[in-house]
Amino acid sequence: xxxxxxxRTLLRxxxxxxxxxxxxxxxxxxxxxxxxxxxxxxxxxxxxxxxxLAQTFARIGGRLxxxxxxxxxxxxxxxxxxxxxxxxQDMRRMFDARERExxxxxxxxxxxxxxxxxAMGIRRGKHVYCEKPMAHxxxxxxxxxxxxxxxxxxxxxxxxxxxxxSFRRTLEAIEDGVIGTIREAHVWFVGGGSGPRRVPTDxxxxxxxxxxxxxxxxxxxxxxxxxxxxxxxxxxxxxxxWLGGGGSHSLHLSFKALGLRKLWEGPPGIDRRIRVESVIPxxxxxxxxxxxxVRYYIPARGNRPPAVIYxxxxxxHELRRQGIWAKLQEIAGRDLEWKxxxxxxxxxxxxxxxxxxxxxxxxxxxxQILPLEKFPSQTDPPQRYPETPGHEHEFIAACRGQxxxxxxxxxxGPVIELLLAGNVAGRFDEPLEFDPVECRxxxxxxxxxMLRPPYREGxxx
Numbered sequence: 001x002x003x004x005x006x007x008r009t010l011l012r013x014x015x016x017x018x019x020x021x022x023x024x025x026x027x028x029x030x031x032x033x034x035x036x037x038x039x040x041x042x043x044x045x046x047x048x049x050x051x052x053l054a055q056t057f058a059r060i061g062g063r064l065x066x067x068x069x070x071x072x073x074x075x076x077x078x079x080x081x082x083x084x085x086x087x088x089q090d091m092r093r094m095f096d097a098r099e100r101e102x103x104x105x106x107x108x109x110x111x112x113x114x115x116x117x118x119a120m121g122i123r124r125g126k127h128v129y130c131e132k133p134m135a136h137x138x139x140x141x142x143x144x145x146x147x148x149x150x151x152x153x154x155x156x157x158x159x160x161x162x163x164x165x166s167f168r169r170t171l172e173a174i175e176d177g178v179i180g181t182i183r184e185a186h187v188w189f190v191g192g193g194s195g196p197r198r199v200p201t202d203x204x205x206x207x208x209x210x211x212x213x214x215x216x217x218x219x220x221x222x223x224x225x226x227x228x229x230x231x232x233x234x235x236x237x238x239x240x241x242w243l244g245g246g247g248s249h250s251l252h253l254s255f256k257a258l259g260l261r262k263l264w265e266g267p268p269g270i271d272r273r274i275r276v277e278s279v280i281p282x283x284x285x286x287x288x289x290x291x292x293x294v295r296y297y298i299p300a301r302g303n304r305p306p307a308v309i310y311x312x313x314x315x316x317h318e319l320r321r322q323g324i325w326a327k328l329q330e331i332a333g334r335d336l337e338w339k340x341x342x343x344x345x346x347x348x349x350x351x352x353x354x355x356x357x358x359x360x361x362x363x364x365x366x367x368q369i370l371p372l373e374k375f376p377s378q379t380d381p382p383q384r385y386p387e388t389p390g391h392e393h394e395f396i397a398a399c400r401g402q403x404x405x406x407x408x409x410x411x412x413g414p415v416i417e418l419l420l421a422g423n424v425a426g427r428f429d430e431p432l433e434f435d436p437v438e439c440r441x442x443x444x445x446x447x448x449x450m451l452r453p454p455y456r457e458g459x460x461x
Contacts, residue, residue: 038063039399042102044091044117045109046074049131053106053158053392054078057129061396065101068094070215071207071229089211095120102126104154104399110232111240113217115140119461122147122155127399129392131158132248133240134412138420139452142439143461145413154398156391156405157412159249161363163391167253168382168406170358170367174257179353179369183305185254186328186350188312188319189246189362193288194234200225218459234287240423241288242313247419249363250349252407254309255415257351257358262301264414266437271299273433273442274418278425285427291318294422311422316346332359333371340366424450 039062043054046069058064066086069075075087088094091113095102105121107114107130115135121128122144134157135141148155161167173179199222206212206224215229219237222228232238233245255261263272275297280289291314298307312324319325329336331350338345338361347362356375360367369375381387386403388394397403414436421434424447433443441448455461 039103039396040065040101041104041106042066042068042094042098043078043106043108044068044094045107045113045131046078047108050106050108051078053108053129053131055081056392057106057396058082060393062104066094066098070211072209072211090214091117091120091217095124099124104129104395107131108158109217110238111244112136112219112232112238115144115461116218116455116459118144118155119147122151122153125151125153127154127395128409129156129158129395133157133244133416133419134409135416135420136238136240136244137451137453138417138424139439140461141413141416141420145409147461148409154395154401154405155409156395156398157248157407157409157416158391159252159363159407159412160391161249161360161365162252162407163388163394164365165381165387166367167360167364168385168388169378169380170360170369171253171256172382172384173369173378174253174351174353174358178356178375179351179358180355181305182257182351182353183307184310184352185258185307186310186312186331186352187247187250187254188324188328188349189242189250189347190316190319190344191242191246191313191347192290192315192318193241193292193313194284195287195290196282196284197234197287199286200227216456218455220454220456236284236286236288239288240420242292243294243311243419243422244416246313246344246347246362247311247422248416250347250360251309251415251419252411253358253360253364253367254349254351255418256411258298258307258309259301259304260298260418261411261414263299264436272437273435274298274421275431276421276425276434277431278422278428280426283427288423289426291315292422292426293324294425296418296422331357333357334359338366342366421451 041057041062042065043050046067054064064082064085067075067078068088068091070089079085079087104127107117109117114130118128118130134144203223212224277295279293294311296309300306342361344362349360351358357370358367359370369378394405398405425432428447432441432447435442
C-alpha cells in the first residue's frame with residue numbers, strides 16, 4: 001500500500017522521535033540537495049531486483065546517476081531507458097569516479113557482495129538501501145551496523161513487510177501485552193536447500209560481457225563457471241540459503257516481539273549468550289542442507305522470561321512427514337495458508353503468547369491476532385509507529401532527514417547476525433553459543449572463525 005506522506009504521518013514521526021523531525025546528517029548527502037530536489041542514486045547489481053529498484057526509486061524521487069554490474073549485458077536495458085547514466089562493471093571504479101555525484105546507493109548484487117558494496121557507500125557518506133540479507137556473514141552485518149552509526153547515514157534493508165500498517169499495528173498490540181507473555185515463536189519457510197554440491201571441474205571460457213574478477217568480489221578465487229553466476233544462491237560462498245533469503249523477511253516481528261535487541265546492548269551481569277542448535281539430514285559443505293530446523297534458545301531479558309525461536313525450512317511434504325505442519329496448525333487453530341496473494345503463501349510465523357497467538361505471512365506484511373473471535377478489531381491504523389508510505393518511499397524520506405527507517409541497519413543488523421549464526425550451526429554437530437555483544441561463538445573456535453571468513457586481496461570493509 002503506497003500513499004503520500006501526509007501531515008498526520010509526519011506528526012507521528014515527529015512524536016516518535018521526541019517531538020521534532022529527526023535529521024540524520026552524512027558527510028555530504030543530506031545537505032547536497034534541497035527537499036524538493038531529486039536524490040542522486042547509484043545501483044550496484046542490476047539483475048531483475050536491481051532493475052526494478054532502479055525504476056522504482058527514479059519514479060518516487062530519485063535520479064539514477066550510475067549503475068554497476070559485472071555483467072555488461074544486464075546494464076544495457078537500463079542504459080537505454082536512462083540515457084546518460086554512467087555504467088561500470090567494477091563497483092570500486094564507480095565509487096572512485098562518481099563519489100561526488102551520488103547521494104545514495106542501492107545494493108542488489110548476489111549476497112556475497114552486499115556488505116562490501118554497502119560499506120563502500122557508507123564510508124563515503126552515502127545513504128544505503130541494501131536488499132536482503134544485508135550481509136553474507138555474521139561479522140559483515142556487525143560491521144555495517146557500526147559503520148552506519150559512525151557515518152550517520154540513512155540505511156534500509158529491503159524487507160518490505162515491515163513497511164505495512166498491519167506489521168506496525170500488530171507490533172503495537174504485542175507491546176501493549178495483548179497476547180500476553182511470549183515464550184516461543186515459530187518461523188517456517190516452505191522450500192528446500194541445494195543439498196550437497198559437487199564443485200565443477202571443467203573450465204569454460206568467461207563470457208565476453210562478464211568481468212569475472214569483479215563478480216567474484218571478496219570471495220576466494222576460483223575459475224569461472226556458469227553454475228556460480230546463474231545459481232549463486234545454492235552455493236555457500238555466494239548465497240545465504242533460506243535462513244538469509246527467507247528469514248530476512250520472516251523473523252522481524254518475532255525479533256521485536258521478544259525484545260531481542262536488548263541482548264545486543266550488553267547490560268552487565270546477565271548471561272546474554274544465545275544457544276543455537278541445528279538439525280539437518282546431511283552435511284552440504286559447498287551448498288545448503290536439503291532441509292534445516294534450528295532452535296534459538298533465548299536467555300531472559302530483564303523481566304522477559306527465556307524463550308525459544310523455532311526455525312524450519314523444508315519442502316511441505318517434509319514438514320508434514322515430521323509432524324511439524326500439524327503442530328503449527330494446532331498452535332494457530334486454523335489453516336496455515338494465506339489467501340491474500342502473498343508470495344510463498346504457505347510460509348509464515350507464529351508468535352505465541354499466553355493470551356493469544358499472532359499469525360503472519362512469510363513477509364510479516366499481513367498479521368492477525370488469533371483467535372479472531374477474541375480479537376475482532378484489527379483494522380485500526382498504528383498509533384505509536386508512523387503510518388508507512390511504503391518501503392522505498394520511507395527510505396527517500398530518511399535520506400532527506402525526515403524520518404528513520406524501521407528496518408535500518410540498527411535493527412536489521414542484529415536480525416541478520418542471528419539468522420546467519422544458524423547457517424554456521426548447520427555445519428557442526430554440537431550446539432553453538434553465540435555472544436551477541438562480542439559477536440563471537442564462545443564454545444567452538446572453528447565455528448567462530450566462520451563468522452568472519454577472509455576476503456580476497458583488493459576487497460575489504
